[in-house]
Amino acid sequence: MNSLEVSNLKIGDDATGRALVRNSSFLVEPGSCTAIVGESGSGKSLTCRAILRLNPAGLRQSGSIALGGVDLTKLSEREMRKIRGRRLCLIVQNGMRAFDPSSVVGVHLRETLNRHFGWSRAEMTARMGKAMESVRLKDPVAVMNSFPHQLSGGMLQRIMIALALVLEPDIVVADEPTTALDTVSQYEVVEQFASLRARIGCSMIFVSHDLGVVRRLADEILVMRDGEIVESGPTRKIFSEPRHAYTRHLISAKEALNRRFNHVMGGDDVVDR
Amino acid sequence: MGAYIVRRALIAIPLLAMISFAAFVFQHLSPLDPAEVVLHSQGVPKITDELIAETRAELGMDRPFLIRYLDWLVSCLQLDFGKSYVANQPVWSLLGPALLNTLKLTLVSVAAILALSVALGVACALKAGRWLDKSIRGLSFVLTSAPSYWLAALMVWYFSVKLDLLPTSGMDSARSYVLPVAVIAIGYAGIYFRVIRSSMLGNLNEDYVLYGRACGLPESTLVRRVLKNSLQVAISIFGMAIPTILGSTVVVENLFAWPGLGTLSVRSVLSRDFPVIQAYVLVLAAAFVLFNAVSDIASAAVNPKLRNDL
Numbered sequence: 358m359n360s361l362e363v364s365n366l367k368i369g370d371d372a373t374g375r376a377l378v379r380n381s382s383f384l385v386e387p388g389s390c391t392a393i394v395g396e397s398g399s400g401k402s403l404t405c406r407a408i409l410r411l412n413p414a415g416l417r418q419s420g421s422i423a424l425g426g427v428d429l430t431k432l433s434e435r436e437m438r439k440i441r442g443r444r445l446c447l448i449v450q451n452g453m454r455a456f457d458p459s460s461v462v463g464v465h466l467r468e469t470l471n472r473h474f475g476w477s478r479a480e481m482t483a484r485m486g487k488a489m490e491s492v493r494l495k496d497p498v499a500v501m502n503s504f505p506h507q508l509s510g511g512m513l514q515r516i517m518i519a520l521a522l523v524l525e526p527d528i529v530v531a532d533e534p535t536t537a538l539d540t541v542s543q544y545e546v547v548e549q550f551a552s553l554r555a556r557i558g559c560s561m562i563f564v565s566h567d568l569g570v571v572r573r574l575a576d577e578i579l580v581m582r583d584g585e586i587v588e589s590g591p592t593r594k595i596f597s598e599p600r601h602a603y604t605r606h607l608i609s610a611k612e613a614l615n616r617r618f619n620h621v622m623g624g625d626d627v628v629d630r
Numbered sequence: 631m632g633a634y635i636v637r638r639a640l641i642a643i644p645l646l647a648m649i650s651f652a653a654f655v656f657q658h659l660s661p662l663d664p665a666e667v668v669l670h671s672q673g674v675p676k677i678t679d680e681l682i683a684e685t686r687a688e689l690g691m692d693r694p695f696l697i698r699y700l701d702w703l704v705s706c707l708q709l710d711f712g713k714s715y716v717a718n719q720p721v722w723s724l725l726g727p728a729l730l731n732t733l734k735l736t737l738v739s740v741a742a743i744l745a746l747s748v749a750l751g752v753a754c755a756l757k758a759g760r761w762l763d764k765s766i767r768g769l770s771f772v773l774t775s776a777p778s779y780w781l782a783a784l785m786v787w788y789f790s791v792k793l794d795l796l797p798t799s800g801m802d803s804a805r806s807y808v809l810p811v812a813v814i815a816i817g818y819a820g821i822y823f824r825v826i827r828s829s830m831l832g833n834l835n836e837d838y839v840l841y842g843r844a845c846g847l848p849e850s851t852l853v854r855r856v857l858k859n860s861l862q863v864a865i866s867i868f869g870m871a872i873p874t875i876l877g878s879t880v881v882v883e884n885l886f887a888w889p890g891l892g893t894l895s896v897r898s899v900l901s902r903d904f905p906v907i908q909a910y911v912l913v914l915a916a917a918f919v920l921f922n923a924v925s926d927i928a929s930a931a932v933n934p935k936l937r938n939d940l
Contacts, residue, residue, distance in 0.1 A: 406840075409843075409844055411840060411843055411844060438846050438848065439846060440846070441843065441844055441845065441846040442844065442845040442846030442847075443846060445844075446844070446845075447840075447841065447844035447845075449837050449840060449841050449844070450837075451837055454836060454837040454838060455837050455838055455841040456838055456841070457838050457842070457855045457858075457859070458838070458859060458933075458935070459855075459858055459859050459862070459932055459933055459934065460855070460858075465838075465842065465845070468847060468851060469845040469846065469847060472845070472846050472847060472848075473846060504934045504935070506934070506935050517841075520845070
């Protein structure tokens with residue numbers, strides 16, 4: 358497995374000349390999980406998409422993004438396309454909108470696997486089926502033959518995870534994968550992310566503003582605000598001794614919410630998930 | 631899907647019944663007495679009250695209204711629309727061939743409109759904001775705002791008179807289709823390609839395109855997906871374009887002396903040939919209902935979400 362090193366990443370809007378991400382640098386060690394937290398508009402998603410080189414053409418991007426020593430920003434579009442999916446997997450926020458609404462989800466899965474592997478249709482179905490069962494999707498064949506609107510957001514999120522399981526990428530980039538889900542599905546999906554990493558040994562970049570989820574999954578945390586990384590470090594350290602005022606604000610807001618919750622529930626201490 | 635088709639077809643029946651009733655009622659609201667029209671067109675020199683009463687009985691006008699309607703409806707279903715007052719031959723023998731000619735013109739035009747709109751819509755969406763997009767939209771604006779008779783006159787002057795490439799009128803060979811089809815297609819394609827363009831642009835911003843790209847799929851696959859989803863909007867519009875063109879070929883048909891519904895309807899209105907007008911209205915209305923149903927079914931075939939409606 359390879360590390361991912363982002364150096365001096367800058368993203369600006371050509372039209373307005375505004376800087377959206379200023380000089381970000383960070384390293385994702387092989388097999389580790391880095392969480393990016395921060396409010397909406399802080400540049401988390403832009404950073405994710407910049408890694409896959411999927412930001413719209415109107416955004417100017419500079420800096421280097423090295424995957425196992427290869428600078429992705431120097432690759433041709435054709436070479437980049439081979440890396441997307443196979444070595445860098447993106448998991449998007451809203452499962453309900455991630456799949457072509459007029460085809461059954463199996464079409465996307467097969468087209469993707471067809472791009473990267475020379476497998477027969479039967480082999481693709483078998484491998485996909487196995488991966489889907491491991492993320493607790495019952496009856497994979499029926500799921501593959503369903504249209505996106507016939508499945509729930511949580512199921513579609515887990516289909517993306519199952520696809521990542523089959524693709525076995527170096528790095529999974531998850532852009533707020535739990536935000537659009539209800540609490541129960543959120544819990545299931547987070548557990549599947551944890552076991553995805555354990556199973557294929559990939560690294561992970563996990564964007565979220567749910568600190569509970571981040572605490573469960575991340576080894577390292579980057580706190581972003583207004584396009585800047587204001588604080589970074591190991592998860593435990595960020596939670597126990599936050600240095601930046603904004604990080605303290607995030608954590609205290611979370612704790613205040615917990616206290617309120619405990620108070621309403623009439624208990625003293627509810628273990629922080 | 632099969633169940634959807636049956637349900638959709640059943641809805642069309644009461645609609646058709648209402649339309650036929652309206653067509654029948656409207657004719658009877660006319661102040662003109664059909665008997666008089668018949669006698670006039672037969673060139674009877676002196677029309678007496680007796681003669682009118684006799685002709686009314688001959689036409690079956692003396693029976694109760696509802697009976698006449700039902701009688702008329704049953705014969706209509708057998709394509710028997712009565713006799714033309716003027717030409718003194720069955721309406722269907724006039725209407726049938728005219729309908730066929732107009733249908734040919736319409737279908738060729740719709741095929742041209744579809745091809746033009748999809749090609750231009752896709753090209754403009756993929757190059758949105760660039761000079762290709764801007765120039766196509768600018769040109770289409772000029773062409774669609776030009777009145778069709780003016781456009782037709784210009785094209786006849788240039789292609790038929792000056793270059794002597796195409797016939798000016800009639801329906802003799804495949805070449806006769808070129809000018810009328812071009813005039814119709816330019817007007818409609820200029821509007822429809824914008825629908826496809828904006829629908830494609832909306833779809834290109836959808837998450838499924840981003841996720842598809844992130845999975846390493848090539849642009850051609852993604853454009854195919856986007857086009858398929860964009861056509862859903864277009865299908866219902868194209869479905870309604872067929873009957874709309876059927877009913878609006880009047881100008882083009884009269885300009886190019888096309889022996890179709892447009893020419894026939896104008897002639898019948900001017901000579902107050904009621905049975906022909908009535909049948910014309912009925913056939914066009916039925917075409918609207920029919921193509922509406924067909925486009926709904928086609929939409930449901932592309933967009934599975936719609937199948938649960940109704």
